[in-house]
Amino acid sequence: MAASIDISRTALLFVDPYNDFLAEEGKLWPMVASVATEVDLHANLKAVTAAVRKAGIQVVIVPHHRWQPGDLDGWDHPNPYMLGGYDRQIFAVGTWGGEWHPDFAPQEGDLICTEHWGSSGFANTNLDTLLKQKGITRVILVGLIANTCLESTGKYAVELGYHVTLVRDATAAASADAMRCAHEINGPTYAHDIVSSAELIASL
Numbered sequence: 001m002a003a004s005i006d007i008s009r010t011a012l013l014f015v016d017p018y019n020d021f022l023a024e025e026g027k028l029w030p031m032v033a034s035v036a037t038e039v040d041l042h043a044n045l046k047a048v049t050a051a052v053r054k055a056g057i058q059v060v061i062v063p064h065h066r067w068q069p070g071d072l073d074g075w076d077h078p079n080p081y082m083l084g085g086y087d088r089q090i091f092a093v094g095t096w097g098g099e100w101h102p103d104f105a106p107q108e109g110d111l112i113c114t115e116h117w118g119s120s121g122f123a124n125t126n127l128d129t130l131l132k133q134k135g136i137t138r139v140i141l142v143g144l145i146a147n148t149c150l151e152s153t154g155k156y157a158v159e160l161g162y163h164v165t166l167v168r169d170a171t172a173a174a175s176a177d178a179m180r181c182a183h184e185i186n187g188p189t190y191a192h193d194i195v196s197s198a199e200l201i202a203s204l
Contacts, residue, residue, distance in 0.1 A: 004203055005055075005057075005138070005203050005204060006137075006138065007055055007056055007057055007204070008056075008135070009135055009136055009137045009138055010057050010058070010136065010137075010138040010139070010140065011057065011058040011059070011060050011131055011134070011136045011138070011139050011140070012048070012049070012052045012057055012058070012059045012060065012139075012140045012142065013060050013062050013121060013127075013139050013140065013141050013142070013143075013153065014045075014049065014059060014060070014061050014062065014104065014142055014143045015062045015063075015064075015121060015141065015142070015143030015144060015149045015150055015153060016062070016063060016064050016091075016143050016144050016145075016149060017061060017063075017100055017101050017104035017105070017143060018063070018064070018091050018097065018098060018099070018100065018101060019096055019097050019098070019099050019100070019101050020090055020091050020097035020098065021101070021144045022041075022042070022101040022103075022104065022144070023101055026097055027088055027089075027090055027097055028090065028144075031174045032144060032145065032172040032173060032174060034175075035172040035173050035174070035175065035176060035178075035179055036172035038176075039168075039169040039171075039172060039179075040169065041169070041170065041171070041172050042103065044167070044169045044170045044197040045103075045104060045142060045143075045170050046103060046104075047197055047201060048140075048142055048167060048170050048197050048200060048201065049104065049142075051200075051201045051204055052140070052204065053107070054204075055204040057140075057204070058109075058110075058111065058134055058136060059106075059107070059109070059110040059111070060110065060111045060112070060113060060127070060130065060131070061100075061106050061110060061111070061112040061113070062113055062116070062121035062125075062127060062143070062149075062153065063091075063112065063113070063115050063116070064085075064090075064091055064115060064116055064149065065091070065115040065116060065117045066091040066092060066093045066098045066115060067085065067086060067089045067090055067091055067092040067093065067098070068092070068093050071086060072086050079118065081118065081119065081148065082117065082118065111130050111134075113125050113126055113127040113130055114126045114127075116149075118152070119148045119149045119151075119152035119153070120149070120152040120153050120155075120156045121149065121152075121153040121156075122153060122156040122157065122160065123152075123156065128160055131162070136162075137161070137162060137163060138162060138163040138164075138165070139154075139157050139162050139163070139164055139165070140165045140167060140200065141153060141154050141157075141164065141165065141166055141167065141171075142167050142170035142171060143170075143171060144171060144172060145171070145172065145173050145174070145178075146168075146171040146172060146173040146178065146179055146182035146183070147173050147178045147179070147181055147182040147186070148173075150166065150171055150182070151182055151186060151187075154166060154187075154190060154191055155190050158190045158191075163192050164190065164191045164192055164193075165191065165192065165193040165194075165195060165200070166182075166183060166187050166191045166193070166194045166195070167195060167196070167197055167200055168183045168194055168195070168196060169196050169197050170197050170200075
């Protein structure tokens with residue numbers, strides 16, 4: 001159960017709310033569709049974002065790098081995650097897949113940090129600076145994917161001194177095993193709270 005939240009020092013980090021991830025026609029939706037449907041991802045994301053905005057909690061969009069031709073030219077060590085996204089032109093600039101999903105597009109007052117290349121929303125971005133300038137010390141993580149970008153962002157946040165809350169049904173992964181690993185095996189080693197959407201909303 002989530003503890004009472006200090007609203008003035010908390011931000012919701014919404015990772016990768018792109019059409020390619022969240023729309024049925026998106027390039028990555030088939031990968032997460034089974035788990036997303038099982039946990040009722042879209043309904044929970046809508047409920048959580050509505051509740052945190054109503055409570056006055058800062059929303060920060062944490063976007064992945066959008067594909068452009070030649071992105072990885074000359075790189076010594078692009079990882080498999082990057083190479084796979086490059087080959088499939090995931091979140092391509094100027095395409096529908098690289099646009100915000102209409103249900104989860106940024107609203108007035110939201111912040112959008114610079115795009116991350118790998119998994120962590122903090123590495124090589126301005127996310128830490130944005131949060132510190134707003135006096136944020138606690139982050140709530142939602143979006144995609146549970147065992148990659150959310151996990152990496154959460155671990156990095158802990159290393160930087162943030163309190164981290166994971167919302168287990170406001171995310172998805174490519175398999176039930178990956179979700180279990182994210183929330184039952186790896187999550188408890190770094191996250192301060194792991195809660196359901198209903199528990200989070202009740203704590204606001």
